[in-house]
Amino acid sequence: xxxxxxxxxxxxxxxxxxxxxxxxxxxxxxxxxxxxxxxxxxxxxxxxxxxxxxxxxxxxxxxxxxxxxxxxxxxxxxxxxxxxxxxxxxxxxxxxxxxxxxxxxxxxxxxxxxxxx
Numbered sequence: 001x002x003x004x005x006x007x008x009x010x011x012x013x014x015x016x017x018x019x020x021x022x023x024x025x026x027x028x029x030x031x032x033x034x035x036x037x038x039x040x041x042x043x044x045x046x047x048x049x050x051x052x053x054x055x056x057x058x059x060x061x062x063x064x065x066x067x068x069x070x071x072x073x074x075x076x077x078x079x080x081x082x083x084x085x086x087x088x089x090x091x092x093x094x095x096x097x098x099x100x101x102x103x104x105x106x107x108x109x110x111x112x113x114x115x116x117x
Contacts, residue, residue, distance in 0.1 A: 015083035028089035036097040
């Protein structure tokens with residue numbers, strides 16, 4: 001079974017979903033698809049960020065937020081990764097600046113090596 005679930009920041013729901021899929025016998029592999037700008041927050045000058053799902057717009061100077069954003073974002077990634085590990089599921093960060101075939105090839109090579117084949 002292949003499922004696509006948006007990781008919108010609700011780590012408890014993410015962990016519950018993974019745990020449920022594992023409980024009913026599925027192997028779970030999370031490909032966390034992220035844009036490189038989400039990973040590095042390279043914005044400069046004054047920027048207007050548009051919220052999604054009805055959230056308000058925010059105009060700010062990203063240089064003042066970068067350090068805090070990256071710390072919070074990396075902590076979130078760590079929590080999602082731990083939720084996967086705690087539920088015996090693989091976590092793969094899929095950076096969209098890398099070709100999909102490279103991400104998949106790297107994962108498959110890891111998987112083959114970890115299964116001793």
